[in-house]
Amino acid sequence: MRRERTRDTLADLALWVLLCCPVLLRAGADGGGPVATGTGIVLLGVAVLVGRRLPLPALGIVVALSALEHPQLISPEYAPALPVFGALAGRRSPRARPALLTFAGLAAAGPALLFATGGELWSWPGQLAAVFFAVVVPWLVGRYARQYAELVRTGWELADRMEREQRAVADRERIRERSRIAGDMHDSLGHDLSLLAVRAAALEVDRALGEEQRAAAGELRKAAADATARLRDIVGVLRADDEPAPTVPAGETVRALVERARDAGVDVTLHENHEDHEEATATAASAETTAAVPEMTDRAVHRVVQEAVTNAARHAPGAAVAVSVVREPDAVRVTVENGPPARPPGPPGGGTGLVGLGERVRLAGGSIGHGPCPGGGFTVTARLPTATTGHGAGATPEAGAGAGTKAGTEAGPEAAAPVTTTSARELDRARRRVRRGLWQALAAPAVALVVLGVVFFFVDQHIRARSLLERERYDLIRVGDTHEDARTRLPEHPLESRPAGVDPEPAGAGRCAYYRVHQYSDDSAYRLCFKDGRLASKAVVSDVDNEEDRP
Incomplete structure (x- = not known):
């Protein structure tokens, strides 16, 4: 017990050191504050410390650290810790329902976290993808490892139980064979005692003997009868309750046995x-x-x-x-x-x-x-x-x-009908649990990829539609229009940043916004620059590699 405890302590210490390395490297690279770095290291140590007894709260600590660094849980400092604690939670949690409720809570808390940090709701699918692939999938792998270990342990326990049962059956069969031997002895000894009683009875009525000899013969006859009765009672006690009386003829020879088997078709x-x-x-x-x-x-x-x-x-x-x-x-x-x-x-x-x-x-x-x-x-x-x-x-x-x-x-x-034993049923249930865990570990990521792919497709289409500016509206916007007048013809949201490959804004252009020319193409965009509350310039800009495609 002490050796196992020491081994677990050393393993936890090594895990803590490894998970703290990205935090320290990140702090040294971008000059992160010592308070945030120290807090992260301490909380990681707390998560490792309570991880064996409380695996889900330990996972929650790591998720909270990642969420504080980035709303979508994509932080270089704690990216390795998320799958590690997710797999440990699946390996150490005996039941699946608390973990599933925890994952559902994380998914439901995503919009609140985005609103609190000033993010947009359309970032929620990315957050769900991060939770699924960084936490849920490792949890499934850990749970499969737990179920496989349980199957191995159950197999060894059943093997040990079957070995003990086999020894018990062998012992019972030996005792039963001894009772059969006692029955055989009853047949032979009972026959001899019966003959002895018959001869004693003949001597008891023989007039040639004196009274004393006939009395002795009578006592001998009675003793033989009592011995026969006691022998029958003893054999009856030795015989098992479910064992029938012998059906083999008493005194049957081997030749008679073979002839009887030959008559039966052997x-x-x-x-x-x-x-x-x-x-x-x-x-x-x-x-x-x-x-x-x-x-x-x-x-x-x-x-x-x-x-x-x-x-x-x-x-x-x-x-x-x-x-x-x-x-x-x-x-x-x-x-x-x-x-x-x-x-x-x-x-x-x-x-x-x-x-x-x-x-x-x-x-x-x-x-x-x-x-x-x-x-x-x-x-x-x-x-x-x-x-x-x-x-x-x-x-x-x-x-x-x-x-x-x-x-x-x-x-x-x-042949006796096959009987399904308790051991066989337990082993079958354990095998089904392992197969189900393996199917979940393999199928769940594939299904999630399909579902998230469909969700991301529609989200991307919606984002593209919100920033699409039709050519007719673009032509109606004139240089010199006020910002309020231009907004009535512009889409709801511009692009988040200047498209890649587009030349920087000219000096003194003011504040510029970009809108899509084509919904399914990012090669070109409309650039509208506002200065002093009025439209200073408008142009169609394209990727420098596709300058020949500019309209």
């Missing part, structure tokens, strides 16, 4: 091999192969094949799927590979399926890997130990996290 083949890689062709041999596999590993193998085949059916429709289950001396290696899709795939999943699969394999003490194939397909490989190990022994804790686009869940092949 082109899937199964290879079950021993360590010597000889294919097991009989169902009995397959049962014998998996008989020695622990229950946890067996269910994990089934889960890997189920998830991989489901993902292949969803994300690579029509592709051939090859399932390989290889029994090694101390592990079972499962490989599921699919080719590129034969039809357009559905939308990508959220990656939670492989996250849960990784948790299942980790708890079984194994490892899993997945990724795209060189030919465009996808491969899932898992290795699960056949020896009984502790939960997660030798496993990769984050296996399955950050799944690729092939990841999915156990849901059917129907």
